[in-house]
Every structure is written in structure tokens, then in C-alpha cells.
Amino acid sequence: MRINLVLELLDVPGQLVSVLEPIGNLGANLVTVIHKRDYKTDTGKVPVQLTLEGEFEDLKNVVERFEDLGITITEIDDVILKEKISTILFGHIIDQDLRDTMDRINALDGVLIVGCEIKLNGEDKSTALINIESDVGLKQVVFDRIAEIAEEKELLVINEV
Amino acid sequence: MDECKVIIMGFGAVGQGVANAISMKKDLIKDKTGVTVKIVAAADSSSSAISQDGLDEELLVKTKKEEGKLSAYPEFGSDKNGADVLDAVEYDCLIEATPTNIIDAEPAFSLTLKAFEQGKDVVTSNKGHLALKFKEVIDAAEKAGVQFRYEASVGGAMPIINLAKETISSCNIKSIKGILNGTTNYILSRMTAEGSDYEVILKESQELGIAETDPTQDVEGIDAACKTVILANSILGIDATYSDVKVTGISQISSQAIDLAKKDDYLIKLIAEVSPDNLQVSPRLVKRGSSYDVSGTLNMATIKTDLADEVSVIGLGAGSLETASAMLTDLISILKNKN
Numbered sequence: 001m002r003i004n005l006v007l008e009l010l011d012v013p014g015q016l017v018s019v020l021e022p023i024g025n026l027g028a029n030l031v032t033v034i035h036k037r038d039y040k041t042d043t044g045k046v047p048v049q050l051t052l053e054g055e056f057e058d059l060k061n062v063v064e065r066f067e068d069l070g071i072t073i074t075e076i077d078d079v080i081l082k083e084k085i086s087t088i089l090f091g092h093i094i095d096q097d098l099r100d101t102m103d104r105i106n107a108l109d110g111v112l113i114v115g116c117e118i119k120l121n122g123e124d125k126s127t128a129l130i131n132i133e134s135d136v137g138l139k140q141v142v143f144d145r146i147a148e149i150a151e152e153k154e155l156l157v158i159n160e161v
Numbered sequence: 162m163d164e165c166k167v168i169i170m171g172f173g174a175v176g177q178g179v180a181n182a183i184s185m186k187k188d189l190i191k192d193k194t195g196v197t198v199k200i201v202a203a204a205d206s207s208s209s210a211i212s213q214d215g216l217d218e219e220l221l222v223k224t225k226k227e228e229g230k231l232s233a234y235p236e237f238g239s240d241k242n243g244a245d246v247l248d249a250v251e252y253d254c255l256i257e258a259t260p261t262n263i264i265d266a267e268p269a270f271s272l273t274l275k276a277f278e279q280g281k282d283v284v285t286s287n288k289g290h291l292a293l294k295f296k297e298v299i300d301a302a303e304k305a306g307v308q309f310r311y312e313a314s315v316g317g318a319m320p321i322i323n324l325a326k327e328t329i330s331s332c333n334i335k336s337i338k339g340i341l342n343g344t345t346n347y348i349l350s351r352m353t354a355e356g357s358d359y360e361v362i363l364k365e366s367q368e369l370g371i372a373e374t375d376p377t378q379d380v381e382g383i384d385a386a387c388k389t390v391i392l393a394n395s396i397l398g399i400d401a402t403y404s405d406v407k408v409t410g411i412s413q414i415s416s417q418a419i420d421l422a423k424k425d426d427y428l429i430k431l432i433a434e435v436s437p438d439n440l441q442v443s444p445r446l447v448k449r450g451s452s453y454d455v456s457g458t459l460n461m462a463t464i465k466t467d468l469a470d471e472v473s474v475i476g477l478g479a480g481s482l483e484t485a486s487a488m489l490t491d492l493i494s495i496l497k498n499k500n
Contacts, residue, residue: 086425086446088418117424119417129421156413158422161338161432161445161453 002031002053006075007066008045011037016048022065028054042084042131043114045072085132085142091155093118093126101149102130110135111142162499164197166215166252167492170272171259172205172231175286175313177222178485179256184218186489194496204246206259208232209239211250243268244275254495256488257285263378263387263403266290273298277305284491286313286484292387292403295394308498310491311395315388316341316460318483319476323490325396325464332466334396336436339462340455341388343478344372344379345411345431349419349444350456353428358416371458381410382431382442389433389440396464401440409443422446428454 009015016035023030031051041047052059066073074082093101102113115131134142143159150157167183169176183190183198190198199215210216210224210231224234232238241249255276259269270290276283283302285291290298291314302309312322316339325334340346344366351362363380366372378384386406393399411431422429427446430453434441447453452473455461460478463471477483 086427088421088429088446090413090415090418117421119421121415121417125415127415127417127421129425131425156409156444158414158418158429158444158446160427161430161434161447 001056001059002051003059003063004075004077005050005052005063005066005073007048007050008041008043008072008074009048011040011044011046015046018069019048019050019066019071022069023050023052023062026061026065027058028052028062043133047074079136081136083134083136083139085134085139086160087130087132087143087146088158089128089130089146089150089155090158091125091150091153093128093155094120096153096155098128101153104149105130105132105142105145108134108138108141108145110138162196162253162496164199165254165492165496166199166201166250167254167256168246168250168252169200169203169256169258170246170268171257171287172203172221172225173258173260174481175258175484175488176203176205176256177225178481178483179258179488180218180221182482182485182489190489190493190496193493194500196496196500198492201250201252202246203231204242205231207240207242209241209246209249210234210237211239211241211246212237213250244272247272247275247279247281252281254282254284254492256492257283257287258488259287261287261384261387262289263292263383266293270294270298273309274301277301277307277309280305280307282308282495283310284313284488284495285309285311286488287311288314288384288387288391291394292390295390295402296400299394308495310494311391312491313484313487315391316462316474316476317343317478317480318486319460319462319474319478320487320490321392321462321464321474322395323494324472324474329464329466329469329472332468335465335467336434337392337396337462337464338432338434338453340430340453340460341433341462341478342379342382342385342431343458343460344376345382345385346456346460346478347371347458348380349411349414349429349431352414352416353419353423354456356416356420359412359414380412382408383410385431385433385442389435389442392433392435393440397435397437399435399437399440405440407439407441407443411444414444 034049111134202211266289269287432445
């Protein structure tokens with residue numbers, strides 16, 4: 001059987017090799033690899049598309065090995081495993097302890113803030129665009145957590161539709 | 162029936178639009194239904210014009226525009242107003258276009274119930290009684306065995322209620338998300354295009370007559386919330402009222418927020434969400450180029466269904482003839498059902 005994977009790798013030398021090595025070692029065959037270094041994700045990583053061939057067990061071992069190595073798998077056979085969530089917060093974001101806001105979102109399992117851009121407006125309320133990456137199916141959990149923080153800190157939340 | 166006598170209650174932009182639309186479409190309605198539509202009374206807030214033999218549509222509009230009140234209508238002008246008009250003349254259908262009142266739903270609520278009691282069909286553009294007492298009004302229509310239609314109350318000319326209930330009747334509707342207020346969409350669109358602040362654009366919108374002198378109903382999301390309630394009840398069968406909707410308006414939206422959204426290819430829109438677990442009006446991020454990306458005073462809605470997946474509509478949410486178009490469509494449906 002064949003599987004298609006999309007991984008995200010750090011843009012540093014040796015990364016691709018470290019991914020390709022376990023494939024042969026675990027008895028799977030590499031059919032194609034597409035590595036576009038000039039395209040970067042929000043996290044500054046490089047997406048790599050792989051097509052592998054082999055027995056079910058071998059392919060399963062490869063995927064598990066990738067996970068052990070801490071490699072981000074964003075898609076398996078076109079099934080998206082990571083969701084990207086953007087949200088805008090408006091209010092006294094800094095005064096209301098931005099660090100705490102971010103920590104509490106990051107504290108959710110499988111959820112990571114990958115970007116945060118803030119526009120300050122003197123002493124007035126400020127605006128923040130927050131980019132979050134989460135495991136699939138956690139969108140509502142993330143929205144609920146943000147809503148809870150926003151209510152407590154009197155922030156206006158502008159979520160995706 | 163070969164003649165339908167109508168009373169128009171409320172003779173502002175929408176009421177006048179209905180009179181004009183009837184004048185323009187009388188022949189078409191006759192062709193489609195075999196029925197001649199005749200206005201036997203029209204009433205504004207303080208007076209009316211009443212004639213069992215029918216009134217001239219264009220003269221009604223001219224009188225209201227030039228004299229300010231319908232009692233100045235030649236020969237048939239009257240000081241009767243409100244519910245008394247419904248007793249003054251024989252009629253078949255009430256076209257109710259009085260201003261929306263979300264405090265106590267009057268005068269629409271009483272007028273509508275009275276028409277039902279008299280066994281008359283009603284077409285309305287009003288949101289107040291539907292947002293506050295939907296079930297009560299619908300039950301009264303059913304009890305009286307009359308037809309009651311309200312397409313114009315949501316989205317003006319944009320078809321949504323009839324579309325969801327009749328055109329795609331094979332589908333269960335799971336949710337509706339959309340832009341149901343033209344004024345706020347106009348303000349946000351201009352803020353996005355020009356990078357200007359909310360207050361500046363609001364002031365200009367007021368000067369252009371797009372926003373009202375007191376813009377609260379629009380900018381604080383109250384108008385959109387009323388429409389959310391109407392869609393929830395009529396299309397999703399959710400027994401909800403105005404107070405069940407979580408409402409956040411657009412008055413806090415800064416040009417900075419719009420700028421940040423743009424960076425990620427998003428726009429900010431005031432979105433109404435109608436689903437069994439969420440009744441909400443709030444500013445949301447929508448992807449540029451998505452079906453939510455409509456600008457100016459346009460309204461839009463995406464209906465999520467079980468069989469047809471997503472169906473989206475776009476149209477003008479306000480305007481005199483535009484809103485009248487929806488009311489006339491409702492009237493034609495009533496006439497078709499009767500014959």
C-alpha cells in the first residue's frame with residue numbers, strides 16, 4: 001500500500017536526511033519526495049511531501065518513528081492533522097497580562113500559539129492578531145478557552161467564521 | 162378569487178415601495194395568478210386614505226411625498242389611523258410595513274392579530290413582533306387559518322426564508338451564517354478599503370443616509386439579532402426570542418484590527434450565526450474571496466444543509482422597491498395558494 005504524508009521540517013541542514021533515513025531502515029520504500037525550500041509555513045518551517053510504499057505495519061512504524069522524532073505531520077493521505085486558527089483580541093491586552101493569556105492557550109493539549117502581532121495605541125486599548133496551530137478537532141476547545149479568558153479580562157474577541 | 166383588496170399599513174419607504182411595485186406589477190400579477198390587486202386603504206402613523214373602489218397607487222405616493230400625510234389624498238383622505246382602518250373597509254390581505262419596534266412590538270403586533278381575527282392574510286416587513294413573539298404570532302395565524310408571510314423581514318430583497326422553506330425543502334437546514342445588516346457591512350467595507358476610523362465612516366454614512374441619526378439598532382447588532390431570531394424560529398425551528406441571542410456590535414472595531422486581519426488575508430464582518438447551539442451576532446474574521454466577502458450595503462447568507470451542502474445567497478438588504486419586491490413575492494404566493 002501507499003501513503004502520502006505532509007511533514008514540516010526546520011529549515012536547517014541535515015533535517016531532510018534525518019527524515020529519509022528511518023524510511024528504508026523500517027522496510028518502507030520512498031516513492032516521491034517534494035521539498036520546496038523557498039516556501040515557509042507560519043512557523044518558519046518547510047513543508048515536505050512524501051509518498052511511501054510498503055506493508056501496513058512498516059508504514060505504521062515509519063509514522064510512529066516520525067512522531068518519536070518530534071517531526072510535525074500535518075497531513076496523512078490528504079487528511080489534515082493540524083488546524084490553523086486566527087483570532088483577533090481587542091482591549092487592554094498587555095495590562096491584562098499577555099503572558100498569562102498566551103500561557104493559558106498553550107496549556108491546552110495539542111495547541112500552540114505560533115504567531116502574535118500587536119498594535120499598540122498609546123494608553124488606549126490595543127489589538128492583537130494571534131495565530132494558533134492545533135490538532136484536528138480542537139478548534140472549539142481553543143475558541144472556548146479564548147472566550148473564557150476574554151470574558152475575564154474584558155477583551156473583545158473576533159473569531160473566524 | 163379574481164380580485165384581492167389590500168390595505169397597506171405604514172407608508173414610509175417600504176409602504177411607498179409596495180404601492181409603486183403594485184403599480185408596476187399589477188399586470189404581471191394578473192397574468193401569474195388571474196387576480197387583480199387593488200389598494201383599498203393605505204395608512205401612515207396619523208392618517209389614511211380609504212376607498213372601497215380602490216386608490217391610485219401613484220397618487221398615494223405623490224400625496225405622501227408632497228403633503229406629508231395621507232389624509233390629504235383627494236376625496237378619500239381620512240383621519241382614521243391604526244387598527245380603525247382595518248374596520249373601515251372590506252379587504253383580503255394586510256400589507257404591514259410599520260416601523261420595527263423591539264420594545265413592545267407595536268403597532269405591528271396588534272394590527273397583525275386583528276387582521277388574523279378578521280380572517281385576513283398578512284404580509285409583513287416588520288421584525289419587532291417576530292423577534293419578540295414569534296410563536297404567538299404564528300400560532301394565531303394557524304388558529305385563524307390564514308396565511309402569514311414575512312420574507313421581507315430578513316435580508317430585504319435577498320430571498321432566504323422562502324428559499325430555505327420552499328425551494329430547498331428536501332434538505333434539513335443545519336445552520337445559517339450571514340451578513341444580515343447592510344449599514345454595518347457598508348461601514349466595515351469602507352473602513353477596510355480606506356483604512357479610516359469607525360467614527361469617521363459612521364459620520365459619513367449618516368450624511369449619506371445609509372446610517373440613521375441614531376445608529377444604535379444597526380451598529381450594536383440589534384437589527385441583525387432580530388433577524389437571527391426570525392431565522393432561528395422559522396427555518397431551524399428553534400423556539401428562541403431576542404434575549405437568547407449573544408450580541409456584539411461593531412462600534413469597538415478599530416482600523417488597527419482591520420489592518421491586522423488583512424495581514425492574514427481576512428476581512429472583519431458582522432456575522433449572524435444561527436444554529437441549534439449558537440445564536441450569535443458578532444464581528445468575525447472571514448477569508449477574503451470567500452462567500453462572506455461581499456461589500457457595500459449587500460447582505461448575504463450561507464445555508465448549511467444535509468443534502469445540498471452549502472447554498473449561498475447575496476442581495477440588497479434594504480431599499481424601498483427592493484424590500485417591496487419581497488413583499489410582493491409573498492403576496493403572489495398567497496394568491497397562488499388560494500386559487
